[in-house]
Amino acid sequence: MATPSTMEDFLFGPSEVASGPQYLALRNRIAEGIARGRLAPGVRLPSERQLQVNTSAARGTIREALSQLEAEGLVYRRDRSGWYVSPPAVTYDPTRWAGFMTYVTEQGRTPGTETLSKEMAPASPALADIFRVSPGTPLYDITRRRSIDGRTVLIERIMVDPALAPGLLAHSLDASLTQLLADHYHLAVARNRIDMKPCALTGATADALGVNPGTPGLLVVRSSFDAAGRVVNYDHEYWRHDAIRVHVDLAVRERTG
Amino acid sequence: MATPSTMEDFLFGPSEVASGPQYLALRNRIAEGIARGRLAPGVRLPSERQLQVNTSAARGTIREALSQLEAEGLVYRRDRSGWYVSPPAVTYDPTRWAGFMTYVTEQGRTPGTETLSKEMAPASPALADIFRVSPGTPLYDITRRRSIDGRTVLIERIMVDPALAPGLLAHSLDASLTQLLADHYHLAVARNRIDMKPCALTGATADALGVNPGTPGLLVVRSSFDAAGRVVNYDHEYWRHDAIRVHVDLAVRERTG
């Protein structure tokens, strides 16, 4: 997929001369630097106060430009450390059952997983409904942090029915859970359901991701079912919004106007 | 629709414990009001200066809270008019070939389409590659604006090969193009490819959507192929980021760790 500037060129021809607000002029300069590769992924931008000197703008104006770029996923911040050029996003294809470790590796990146907690917890009414068990039935409750090339990109909370995967918590969960469920428990996923929506990263999730509370993120909710329609796992993934892209390529199911 | 006084009572009544930045406290109050249905979709929030009086915060702080909510898709702004509660997003299922008119209607909303331009334009090298024609070959080039319940949600630019749909531009394009291609030209889509990524809405795109330049958006690029692998249409959709959700539900193609 081409870069945003190329898209814009495609849509409306040669870009007009920038004559709008100052913060957009700064945004454009930085965005251009990134598009042309002069600002490589991971590179730290000059400090806000340095940019003030270079642009003779107030700090608020500088931050407006940076926030814009952050919303577009071009830069990200490390709390009280600085602003950095975002690495490329990984492409997620919900039509495949390839786990995180697989598709990240396939894209030439290095995945990492760290288990933050694993425990048994009684099913809430909502969860009981999803798993078709009685409320209060114990479920495995696993929280993990996952990274790409050393940068944390998501926090996930996975629920698994112990009836389908007894003793699951005794295993190391820092590898592929997808693979573990398949190889050790012979749980074949037949159907996958995925929902995505923007969200705010708050509280413990924001802490674990190392972002400021309120940072925009993307919530991916996945339910995997086996051939019998049982829920193999139910998973909430809180992503940094700049770390994931969606790509779907498939035969159509229906032809409607 | 809540009256202004009711809304403000709700927003500034007894507060629960709120540590942390002021702007997050305000964000939380508004977000809660929306979640509980006290602030209905389409309702206008009090003006920034009114919120200043009620919260004794500086205007910049108020705007910080509102921008956060905007990034989460909970509120949107109408330029120099005010801040409004966002309507629910429509759910988009890329595994179906249902057109915009269909899935919006199915979700109980009212779709609208307006053709902004239709013309023939020579294929750029990139487009020629996609359509497998020689660069410079004329293609239909259609720009449309689409709305849900009267609110503009996307601008799209569609490219169609005249060889597959001769005389296309003579038809009204304000209805379903999907249906037109199927019914009149018997073009059956066999494969669909979709890419999604965050983008900035700028220039003419932002103007046509009625948003400020730089507003974050979502770019959806769709390619539809017929059984022979020919590109039936190639489409860029620039969405308001709060207007669309992705939902996928399907049998898995592959089982990999």
Added chain:
DNA sequence: GAGTGGTCTAGACCACCTT
């Protein structure tokens, strides 16, 4: 300890929408 971003204030002027 120096420097960074995070938060906040209190103004200002403007273009534009609304009535």
Added chain:
DNA sequence: AGGTGGTCTAGACCACTCA
């Protein structure tokens, strides 16, 4: 014409990171 958001300024103090 009055009110709205859009943009910008020039400060301030704080919590935290980093060397």
